[in-house]
Structure formats: structure tokens, C-alpha cells
Amino acid sequence: MSRPAAVAAALLVLASVPLWVGNSYYVNIASQILIYAVFALALNVLVGYAGLVSLGHAGLFGIGSYALAWLLADGWGHLPAALAALLLILGASAVFAVLSLRATGIGFLMITLALGQILWGLAYRWISLTGGDNGINVNSRPAPFGVALDGATPFYYFTLILFLAAVGSMAVFVASPFGASLKGTRDQPRRMTALGYNVWLIRFLAFLFSGFWSGVAGLLFCYYNEFVSPNVLALGSSAEVLLMVISGGTGTLLGPIAGAALVVIMKNVASAYIERWNLVLGAIFVAIVIFMPEGLVPGSVRLWRWLWTGMRRAPARGGAR
């Protein structure tokens, strides 16, 4: 199948989800997968293309959620609240980036982890602003162009549009000269400097891009749940999205999406049938590392190619005999 045909088929499948999944519950699960896919794609900009592993991204996601919830509770309209929240996210991303880009590798990971934990502590403790562990309820979803998003299906399409925008922007970004520069800083930062690149600034801008989409995912999550609590900022949430990226395949467009689907489905759907679903999820991660250390998507592609060439070779050999 050619590439445009594959893209068209994928779009058709995504656009028709509410028609064939049968129940609004599954439509909601599909929305959740898309929201987490946006988040995982955003983190993948850093993990996959910049080689910077963040364990604090739930902090940026959570700032988006909280800012939106707080502004809505304060009586702002949906559009201004969302725009202001995005601005705040960009600011927070800049602060995160300036602090964490003092290091790379494990140092970067630890700084982001500490930042995330500090934000979590603030959300928990700064009760007058965040409501503490009770969180903040959001009482309405927006109605862009007069379309109310209260039902599962309209909200799914709203999420799908933003998801496609995220995927599109990632695809353009990855194929662009700047994307190539970013990948260069991942593989040979020292060489990149010698070639005249400003490695720090490239990483900084990539961080902003990653933070922006993390924040968008956070806004969607807030609207989806109509509720925010410190849980969204917890270390577990940062680890979860990182696991999505790694298990799906870093540095690919489809990998984080597959990883998000895997985790969301395990957590929400499979957990209804398998009591020890945490055990199974852990085992799946370990199995991925054993059989497809590069991640689900690249690993499956490799397996498929191997099978395909094997199948084509087998009859050819038979004919020679």
C-alpha cells in the first residue's frame, strides 16, 4: 500500500471510530488514547529526537490542566482561558528547559524528575490555588463554532482534530531542517557545535515545542475528565507517558501512539477482565524489551519484513528444486 493510501485509510478508520465501536464508553476510551498519544508524541520530541529523557513531563501536562481549570473556575471564557493556559505552559516549559538543559543524560532526567516532584508538592500543598487533593471540578466543556462537546462523540472529534494537528506538526517538524538539526544534537552534540550549530538553543526550542503539545494534551485531559487533581502531576504519570514512548518506539511517529494505545487499553479495558493487570502490563514491558528492544512499532516492522522476505523466499526455493 502506498503511503498516501495508508494515510487515507488510517484517517478513515479514525474518523469512523464512533460508528463502529458501538458504545460511547469505547468512544471515550478512543478519546483517551488520542489525548495520551498527543502527550506521548510531545515527550517523544525530547526522548526520541533530542535524546533527552524527561521524567517530569507530567508537570507541564498538569500545569496545562490546572491553569485551565483554575481560569474556568475564575469565570474566564473557554477560549481566553485555553490561550492563557497555553501561554503559561510555554513559560513553564522555558523555565523547565533553562534548568534542566544544564545537563544531559541521567542528569537531565534527574533534574526533570525533581522539578516534576516539586510541582506535585505545590499542587498538593498550595490548597488555596489548587484545592489540594480534592482537586478542581470543571463544569463545562467548550462549544467551538456552536458545537457543544458534551457528548462522547463530539468530544472525540474535537480531540481527533487536535491529535491530527499534533501528528501533522510532528511530521513536518521531523522532516524539516530544524528537525534534522535536532537529531544531529542527539547523536553528536559536540560535532554539531563544530559544524556551527547552537546546540543549547536547538534543545531549548525543542523543549518548548514538546512542552506546548504536552500542555495541549493537559488541556484536553482537563476537559475530558472535567476534573483536575494532583494525581496528574505525580511521578507515576511522568513515568507512564515515558513508558508509552519507549514501549511504542522512540524517535518514530507511530511508536508513541501505539504505546499510548497499549497503556490506555491495558489500564482501562483489560483491567476489567484481568484482575492482576498491573502484573500483565509489567510483563508486557519486559517482553517488549526482550523481543523488540527498539519498541513495538519498529520491532513489528522488523518482524513483518523478516516474515515477508521469508515467505517470498520459501516458494522461490521450492521452484528451484
Added chain:
Amino acid sequence: MSQWLLLGVNSVSLGGLLFLLSAGFSLIFGLMRIPNLTHGSFFMLGAYFGVTLLQLGWNFWLAALVAAVGIAAVGGVIERLLLRRLAGQELAQVLVTLGLSFMIADLCLMVWGGDPIPFDAPPGLRGALPIASIVFPTYRLVVVVIAVVIAAALWLLLERTRLGAMIRAGVDDEAMARVTGIRVSRIFTIVFCLGAAVAGFAGVIGGPILSVYPGLDGDMLPLALIVVILGGTGSLLGALLGSLIIGFLYNYGQVLFPELAYIILFLPMLLILLFRPQGLFGRHVP
């Protein structure tokens, strides 16, 4: 006055426990560059092993040693079967160690249930001792002694034995160690088992203070991370001093700055990372 003295003594005691918790993490991280996110699980699993043996009527110290051996075996299997093939692949290491920690946590819940299980300190160490104007639980003082003994044993192992020399060579320069004919792969297994064993041992030793419950793993892992960041990786002295500092910070911080309770440990960790990335006593930048 006596409150501050109590906090001081307790800081040292908590520091001792934190050292037992983080020494293994530091060794593994320093030598193998593996951020072993199952370390908290090793601690918890050790505590569960220990409490099970205690319930069978075993002697406390014997239970602690056997639990340590058991966790060493678990660690050995994980290193040989999984981590072995992932050298240098940090992301795969993160995935597999987190995946394992999910599995261990859920298995513990399955086997030992959700209720917290209390530990008794060994008989004879259960009371309290008077120190100047305060009384302090005897067992907590014993923890300090255990930490010192383990620290001394690890120090002797690292500084005075051939194995230790090889481990140190590996910490300083893996490639160089390989060139000089050291069988790095075997050293890795030994260090991983050793680190796991100390964590499992610490779980039992910590039992009479912390008890054991689902979620103990998640409570402990960040503490180990903080100690290692503060002290510097791969440095025994760093882990020891880092643990003490965290002990003091935790005790006095909670009292003096209750408003900062949630960030009292992560804020210093962040500052260290920003301004002294190799840790207070570390040899290299991680």
C-alpha cells in the same frame, strides 16, 4: 532542647537506614550506569521475605541474611536474563526495570495481601535507652551500628580486596578495565547481586521502623535517588554522607519548615543537580 537532641539522634538513625537503602543503588549505578528502578521493589520484597521468615519463627538476623540472599538471587536472575543484553541502552533499562517493579508490586499484593504487616525488633532491642535528657528507641540506635558495620564491610570489600579493585577499576573506566583483562561481565553480575542483597537486607532492617505494606517500594525509590544524587554516584562515602544529610534535612526540615514538607528533599536535590552535578562527593558527572 531535648526535642532538638531527639531530632539529632534520629537524623543519624534515619541516615543509617537510608545508607542501607541506597548503598546498593549507588554501587549499581556507579559501576553499571544502570538506573535500577527496581531498587525500591528489592527493598520491599526483602521486607516481605523477612517478615514471612519471622512469622515462621526464625531468628531476626538470620531472617535478614536469608532475605538478603534471596533478593541477591532475584537480582542475579534479572541481571543475567535481562539487563545483561541491555548494556548502554538506558531507555530499555528504564522500561525493563519499571516493568519489573510493576510486576513485583503486584505479585507482593497477590501473595501478601494489602494489609500492612508490622515487624518486631529482635527481642532485647525493643525498649528505649536514655540519652542525656531523652529516651531513644534502642533498635534505632542498633540500625546505626548495622549501617556502620555494613559500610565498613563494603569499604573493606572495595578497597582491600582484589574483587574491590576490579570493581573500582570498572567504576572509573569500564573500557580500561576490559583492556586489562578484567571479566567485566562477571563483575557486573556480582555487583548487581550485591546491590540487590543490601537493599533486601535493608528492607528487613527497616521493617521494625517502617513495617511493610504495598507502596513501600514507591516510598523508598525516590529517597534512594535523592541520596545518590546528593552524595554522588559510585561513591560509598558519598552515599554515607548523602544519607546523613538527608537524615538531618528530613528531621529538622519537617519541624522548621512545615510549609515546605513536600519539597524539603527535592529542592536540595534540584539545587545540587544544577550547581554541582557530580554530587557533593562524587567523582564524575553522571
Added chain:
Amino acid sequence: MSALAIKGLGKAFGGLRVTAGVDLTVAEGERRLIIGPNGAGKTTLFNLITGELRPDSGAIALFGRDITALPSRLRPHLGLARTYQIITLFPRESLLQNVTLSLLGRSPLRWNPFRRLDRQTALLAAARAALGRVGLEALAERPLAQTSYGERRRVEIAMALAQQPRLLLLDEPFAGLSVDERKEVHALLRSIPRDVTVVMIEHDMDVALELAERITLMHFGEVVVEGTRAEVVAHPRTREIYLGG
């Protein structure tokens, strides 16, 4: 005006002085060879010139402009390029993409996140031309991981040349090459136009001496002898250092 003027350059790691009071002047268009035993501080000198290391003392001027405090990343834009002794290329990318990255480094296009890199025809044509210059045009689409060592050496040089340098630093360009490959690289280096100044570190005297006009001998971080090929070869210190004095 000289291409490179170094005055009293010093650098120490801990207590170890790896560069001590180095003075070095290279004229525009000159071919300069730097020799010296292992640990003489040759590569460190390169790292100081490119700014990958900060000197403890001294000054460096590039075409009359003092660059001692200039950030490393800005120096390529003043016409400085280098190759590495240990190959530092982009293993996941094709040869073409490797050279393209090198070209991008001096183009404002590198900041553009919207346009498709594979549609930048002028840039790609230039990258192909640069590969052609080192005889690798046929392999342009091949991933770097699937090329030979000799080919990678040539990619290194192609990338450095693609930066359109005025001063080119070559760190052991002949290391590890076969006899045939040496000949090719040799011809390649000879073909570098005279408006490019070349400073080369090399152990292989047979090829290197022929390329060089002047030679600098370093030992223990210091410049010991400097002069024409004949002067340096004849100098007693050279014999002492190389023949086990």
C-alpha cells in the same frame, strides 16, 4: 595577515599541563603539518583552536580576529572547520544527510521547522557535489553504518570541505587507511584550493611530509621545532624525540 596566530597558549587538566606556552603562526594558504609523539598535545591544540576546550592562558586569532573568548559554535561561521581523529559522524543517517547537516550548519535554513529538508534542492545538490568531490557520490543514499572505515574518513573530509572553510584542521586524515585509500585521500587533499589554509596532524610522514610546506614538532605540550621539512628533519631534537633520545 596570518590565517592563524596563537600566542602563549596554555591548558592544564588538574595538575597535568597538556599545552604549555604554545606560539604558532600559520600564513594564509599555507599547508602546515604538526607532528609529535602520542600525548604531545596535538589534538588538544586543535580542540583549543575550535573552542571545544577553553585555554587557561594565551590568545588565538583567526584571520586577525581574536577568537579566544568566542563560543565554539560561532567559529565555523568565521571559516573554521575540522575533522576528527576518532570519527564522529551521524551513524543513523545516510552519507548525503551527513554532508547536508554540515552544509546546514552555515545556513539560516537550519532553524526552519516548516519546510521539508528533502525538498531543499539547492542544498542537496551542494551536498551531492561535496560527496562527489571525495568520490562518494554513488554511495550518497547509503546509511553511514553500512560504509567502510576509509569511506567514513572521506565523509569526514567532505563534511569539513562542505563548510567552505578558510582554515581547515585535519586530525590524522590518513589513520587506518589502506594504501589505495591513502592515495585517494592524498589526491583529494592536494586538490584543495589555495585559498584554504590547511593545518594537519599526521603520523604517516611519507604522505604527510609531501603535502606540508612547514612542519611544527610538538612534545609534552610545547612547540619544540618549527621550520621547513628539511630543517625539521635535520634538527637534532627531532631525532632525539623520535629515535628515543
Added chain:
Amino acid sequence: MAFTLDRRAFLAGAAAAALPCAPAIAAAPPVRIGLMTVKTGPLAQGGIQMEQGFTLFLKHRNSTLAGREVELIVADTGGNPAGAKTKAQELIERDKVDFIVGPLAAFELLAITNYVEQHKVPMLSLAAADDMTQRKPNAFFVRASATSSQCTHPLGDYAAKEMKLKRVATISEDFAFGYEQIGGFQQVFEDSGGRIVMKLWPPLNTADFTPFISQFAGIDGVMNGFAGSNPIKFNQQYAELGAKAKWPILGGWTAYDDALLKSFGDDAVGAISAAWYSSEIDTPSNKRFVADILKEYGNIPGGYAAGLYINGMCIEAALKKTGGKTEDRQALIAALRAVSLTDTPRGPFHFDHLGNVVGTVFIRRLERKNGKLVNTIIKTYPNVSQFWTYDEKEYLAKPVYSRDYPPLKS
């Protein structure tokens, strides 16, 4: 390793068990009950007990309530708000349940309350958030356990009047359940002449309580509001540091729940607690409940198991009133709120107009009797409302109990 397929499988198993004595059940579809609990992670302790309590109840009723077969659907929220929301959607939109039982934690309940109310599904939860039946009531909610402060109100009264305490320090986890328990205690204790002199709030994941315990001074008692696994650690450390010898310790129901007794050592002996349930209560249904939980699961039940058992009884009573019908949700919730029972594991109770329970609160002393730890009932406060003895309007006009309310008097 066996994985339990826990949802439809339960129905089949229960039906098979019921066969010999089951009457011919009408063709009506089963009543669907969704149980939201926590079976993974740190909150699983209470969640597992919840499931035990409800499972036992259905077993006692042969999975048939008011003549209708019951289908139980168990959902594991994972103990987080987003998980609770998804599971609520699963139960309501996919499984179309008639009742939701659960969730466990207040922050889970708050994440789903609006959603559940919009879909008009009666919800019976243990989660104690005061405002769920006070300032932000949910018309489809009933709570047969207690609000956070419902038990600590009488405990404050007892501490001041019976124990004659004058100056008390409080300590509880730094979250809403802790604030509301402590706030309730403080309100009544100070209204009865006592004085709270110090309020400490250790973070949820506190490993060592020594820095907090060391701050107690100039008091004659300590009130704690711990929950989960923290009571074990806290009481042990409180005793070890010699504080227990100096100041009596008081606590809420989660701090000294009967299910925790097997985990406590002598460190907790002497603790005075207030609870809406006690395994010692002498009603026929409680005797049967305690004996069967002991038989089936090997532990003494506490509030989590009892609360769910009682929720089952409420559903049963409501269904009897509607003749087994569940379609008219308004009638169903009205019937549920009108439930008034006498023989239950917690004794007699009914609901107020906001859906919160009015029932007995027991003051207990933790003792060692015949080698076993027990919570001996030393006083009962019958018919305790969530508003204690205060006027409802005045009570609701004040802010909900929080970290800073009521404030410390300087």
C-alpha cells in the same frame, strides 16, 4: 498463576451455588451493580476488604435481591481520579448499571460525582468527603458509613467531657480526609471547653513520624486521623519514643479500624477511637457477618467490609420498596434515601434529607483480651447526624473543615 476473570464469571459461579434452593426467577434481566474498588497499588488494602464485604453480602442473598437476580461488575480504579472517571463511564455507559457502589477515596468520588449525578445513577460510597452531603450535595448519592467528621464530633465531646482533656495536639495526613476529621474534632472539643494547641500535617508518604512526634509538648492528649498503612507506623513510633506513656492517644475510625487489629502490636493498646462500625456489636446480622468474613477470608472485618455489606442491605431494602424495579431512577433514589434498617452490622440507622446516614457512633478502647487485640466499646452515641448537635443551617453557613478551619486559637 491463575488470573481471575472476575466479572461475568462471578455471576455464573454465584448462580450455580444458588441453584438448589433458588426459586424460579422471573425473566426480568438481572439488577446490575457496579462495584468501584481499588485492587492494585497502595490503596488496595481497603479496596480488597470492600470487595469481600459486598461479595459476602451477595452470597448471603444467593445473588438475588427482591426476587431479582444480581449481576455484580467489579471495576478496579487503580486508586486515582482519572481511573475512577473511566471506570464510572465503563459501568454507566457500557454496562448500564443500576447502582454504583464505591469508590473508596474522596478524591475518586469528587472526580465522578457530577458525572454520576448527570446520568442519574444511585451511588453508595464509603468516601467520606463532608461536602458530598453538605455544601455540594449530589441528588443521587447516599452514604451509609459516615462523613469524615461524623465520628470525630462525638470523639471531641468524649475527650472533653469524659476524658477531661484540656489541651490536645492533633496529627493527621496532609489531605482533605485528615482536615475534616481533625476539624470536626476541634469544633466539638473546643465548644466543650477543650483547646487544640497544635495541628501537625505530615505528608502522605511520610516514612518516619519522629520529627512530628518530637514536637508534642505542653499537652494532655493527642488526636490522630491516620488511614491506610500509616496507623501501624505511627502507633509504633509514638510508643517507641515514649509519647504513649505521657499522653493518651485518640483516633478516627480508619486509625483503629478492626481490620487493622491483626497488624497492630501492643503499641496501640489503650487508644481511644470513634467509629461507626465495630465488629463487637451484638446484632444478629453482625454476628453472622463477622463469623462469615472470618471463615471466608480469615480476618476480622472493619469498616470497609462492613460498609459495603451495609450498602448491599440498603440496595436490597430499596429494591423491595420499588418492587424490584430500577427503571424510574427518581423513585429508586427516593426509595434508597427512605431506607431505615435496624438489624444491620452497624445497628439501626436511617438517612437524612441529604442522603447521609444518621446512626450510632461507638467510642472504643483498644485492649488486649485473652491474648487478642480488641476494640472494646466503652460508650455509644446513638442517632449521630453529620451535623452533630448543631443547627443544620448554621452549620452549612460555615466553611467546610480544612487545614486552617477551624483556626488555631492563639
